[in-house]
Amino acid sequence: MLFYSTLLRLAGLLCLSAAYSTLSDDTLKSIPGPGDDFDVKKGSILAPILQTRVSGTPGNAAVLQHFVGFFKTNLPKWNLEFHNSTSTTPTSNGKEIPFVNLIATRDPPGAQVGEVGRLTLVAHYDSKLEPKGFIGATDSAAPCAMLLHTARTLDAALTKKWESIATDGLDELDEQKGVQILLLDGEEAFVSWTATDSLYGSRALAEDWEHSFHPAMSTYRNPLDSISLFVLLDLLGSTGPHVPSYFKTTHWAYKHMANLEHRLRELGEFKSSPNHPSKLAKRKNKKPRDEPRFLVDAEKGDDAFIGGFVEDDHVPFMARGVEILHIIPTPFPKVWHRMTDDAEHLDMDTVEDWTKLVTAFVGEWMELEGFFDFKKEKRKVHEEKTEFGIP
Template identity: 75%
Template sequence: MVLFSAFLSLVSLLSLATAYGTLSDETLKNFPSPGDEFNIKTGAILAPILRTRVSGTPGSTAVLQHFLDFFKNQLPEWNVELHNSSAITPVSNGEKIPFVNLIATRDPPTSRVGDVGRLALVAHYDSKFTPEGFIGAIDSAAPCAMILHAARSIDAALTKKWKEMVADGTDELEEAKGVQILLLDGEEAFKSWTATDSLYGSRALAEDWEFSYHPAASTYRTPLDSIDLFLLLDLLGSSGPTIPSYFKTTHWAYKSMAAIEHRLRELGLFKSSPNHPTKMAKRKNKKKRAEPRFLTEADKGDKAFLGGYVEDDHVPFMARGVEILHIIPTPFPHVWHDITDDGEHLDLDTVEDWTRLVTAFAAEWMELEGFFDFRQQRRAEFTEKSEFEIP
């Protein structure tokens, strides 16, 4: 029985690895930039997240409302749910603190509950209890903003693809893939990191989903089973990150993202690159410099996986068999858990590069090449931005 289960898992991973559509250079060049929406003071997406947002406080509620407004106003086709839990923390004097996870899902329009496998884009939105006034820009306001922008960037293409599938009479159950966004609460420890003082929201959600069964005839037994890949972003937004490949079973996905990064750099689309056209133009010596990499272990061999990983929101899901691609730097950025982890210390070129990379990865995962209408999308985004300005 164990061998048979392992065989099924291998078949599932192989099918995922083959159901992955490469984007053209033209598509990569035309993905929209976050631009002013990532301005740290007035940006409609990022600025509202750059505040203290400790779980259970008014700041947390305000940021959650910002997320809800974003989906309501800009991504109305997404199904948005809130997952509530509560727990006593080491600093709450015996009182229960509320934790609220946001779950936003976009599935094919005629799919049945339990028959869709999903790419989950995940970040935590709470900020650390100490030091007082801690913002947590890399940890993880910027990753949340990246995910929101990526979702909007692929939304129209998803709609177009699924409309064409319905019009053509395609049996979408042959390729029932969706996207799910998890913005998780309570990742940070209130006092010191332990098994009980950390990951409050993710632990509660994974536990609930483990026993939330889909109808008996469904392809996937539970919402956990429906996650084909749990892509967790954390500590992103400082310059010069290096991201290891942590898990052998998802190294193929890491390599796919690394391949996109390489192509974006070769196309001159990575703003943080020393060889970006704007930086080359300012230099007297126009010779190309050594090109850095965010994802540094694409060539890692099987024997190099030693089993180590960074504890984060993926742990309760990984313990229940969910496949994880953890995008977190090692070593951590120097502002980690320091009061200087604020908007002013973000490297916005790096933030934009990560946003483009995550968008492209999601678009390739959903096989959206040929379904982007960038002219129409730009017109729609211009209208949406004018209606979603920060006063």
């Protein structure tokens, strides 16, 4: 059975890499940015996350409730689950600390348990205990906000695609893929990073999912097997990030994201670019400058992968055979684990660029070209704000 499951996984990866569907230039140019929703003081998505949120504290619970409220209000078709665990920590004096992971899933209508492969988007939402009052804006408030915006931006297109499949009677065997967002608790160490003082939520979730079997003869053996790709965002939001490609087996997916970054830059859609129209307009010398890259390893050869990686929430999943795309800068941002990792030190142009890039990547993975109607969605949001008296 394990051999059969492994063959299915390898076949699935080959199929995904071969059948990847690109978005048009018009679609890329139309992807909405988060706008006021990412205002660090009053934005409806980002601002509520920018607080201390150490696992087991009221701030942590408040941020979790913010996530739940966001999905219930904006994305009622997503299924929400809580994964609860407890553990002692080096600072808890023998007391069990609660850790709560939020799992938000959008599968095709009528999908059967064990028959859906899922693109899994991941960020941790807890913050570090020390220094006292640490916010963790890049670590990882901004990545969490990016995932919420991505889900909201793509939701209507997913609905339209799946309705079209049902109406047109297309072959559903090729369409059993969904999207899953994991907002994980307890990534941070309470004292210092060790195998037992870190990754509390992800370790518990990976272990439970390993032993949560789907019905016999399912395409996917368990929830871990259902993960087509585990895309982990961390430490995003500082200027000038350099994100390597860490894993040879998912380099093809990294290259697709890197290609999207290149196209968005060429289309003038990256606000952090020195050649963005808004920056060119302010410069006396209009000559384009060298274009930087977030994803710096698009041309990396197979012989350049030497096995190094950054320990993070993916580790318990990777140890169980899940394919990982880790989007984390090396070197880390200068604000890493410092009090300056706060709202004021976020580079909002970079935050918005990452948000658009992740949204485009998911849109391509889910083959949503032709199913977007951003003008209609913009009108809907405007009408809802007017109804509730929101400026």
